[in-house]
Amino acid sequence: MTAIVTGAAGFIGRALTSALLTAGELVIGVDRRPPPAHESPAGRPGLTWLTADVLDDDDRLSAAFAAAGAVYHLAGRPGVRERGPAAARARHRDNVLAGARVLALTPRAVPLLVASSSSVYGGATDGRPSAETDPLRPAGGYARSKAAFELLCRGRQVTIVRPFTVAGEGQRPDMALSLWLAAAREGRPLRVLGSPERTRDVTDVQQAARALIELTGFDGTVNLGTGRGRSLRAMIGAVAEATGTRVRLEIVPAPPAEPADSLADTRRLRSIIGWTPETDLLELVRRQHDAALVGSDHG
Template identity: 70%
Template sequence: MTSIVTGAAGFIGRALTSALLASGSPVVAIDRLAVEERPGLTVLTADLLDLEPGAFSGADAVYHLAGCAGVRDTDPGIAWRRHRDNVLAGARVLALTPPGVPLLITSSSSVYGGASHGRPSAESDPVRPIGGYATSKAALERLCLDRPDVTIVRPFTVAGEGQRPDMALSIWLRAAQEGRPLRMLGSLDRTRDVTDVRQAARAMIELIGAPGIVNLGTGRGHTLRAMAEAVATVTGACLTFDVVPAPPDEPGDSLADTRRLHSLLGWTPRTDLLDLVRRQQLLTCSPP
């Protein structure tokens, strides 16, 4: 089976591509950024909006991970980039994927607007997107209504080696390595459902072909304090904190209801926070 992965140069895209290749599946990697060539991998450096009709005709499965990431991005023009890369590019992927070819599209847990009263967010909950990023992902999901066979995955906080440098654990690892305070938004008691990127990739491979919306998380919340303590353990740093107000589009807590995920997979991701942070440190920080 030949799998197409869009956004293959991204954080989760790289992990998914590696997992597919390890399983013996040939992969076509599509990204505007360069992707390292490997056996079994065909690289197409292109913008999704520039692809011609028929570009996906040889695919047996399509994983759409490309998009404009960054919940907190406030750079000029970010609203247009989110619409272009999350909504218009998603519409193009839907149009390019032939009927009957399994298609998995990655949305985001941010469409929930955070866990409500500490209750896990379930796929049947109404979406309450806060901010431009979450709104663009909700719009992407609406595009899929005409393709009920599409798998829509809502990943919760995914972390591990290769995580984007603007994500919390990456920022904290660099700060700890440099002896700077860890910048915390809102409170050390806020929680995140942290999913290991390796397990996220495995789950996506097993989920494709299952129609509808599926949360991708662990069902367990880690406080920011616990995540920071893992950074301290791994780096050996004595941590101090700079706690600042959280922006209005920052969810207070996140927690996945994983019942549908478990019913489809027969297992639920589990995150070893210390192992995850150790692996991430290898790529985030230079040796002391």
């Protein structure tokens, strides 16, 4: 089978591409960026790379989608904190219009999995895990763009995955663990939005990639998380231990789009794939720290 992965140069896209190749699949990576130099297709049998935007009028894209055995649409405009008209236009283009283009390019008989976001829930309610049947309460432009894309998927057989906080090697530099690890290494205070007692459902990127593969072909919406909340304080403690540093905190107000807590109801996930991701927080943060050091050498 040949699988297309859009956003293949991104955080989860890179992990998914590696997992598919390890499983013996052929992969066409699609991204506006070329692959990192140390992950060149020349050294990765089974990988073909298209440096392209899915909104391009590109015959290579049309041919690739027409021949695909499965499509994983992970490309999009990440980040919840950008504001202003320019950010709104970019989100609409990259999360809504690009998603619509992937829906149009993918033959209806081909399994299609798309990445939404746990942010569409607006956070856990009274400590209760967010379930796929809950009404959506997207707070902020990013969450609203993901909810809008989900609406476009109605009437189509598609797997809509709502990942919770995914972490591990290759995590985007603007996400909390990446920012905290960099600050700890450089001796700067760790900037914490709101209270350190806020919680996140932290999911290992390697297990997330495995789950995405096993969800291929499911028709409907499913959370991707562990079902266990981790406090920001626990995450900070793991950063301190992984880096061998004594950390200082800078507490600042959290913006309105930042939920106090997020927690996945994982019952549907387990019913489909037969297991639920589990995160060894310290091991995960150590891996992310070590990979960042290696990445700085490659850079």
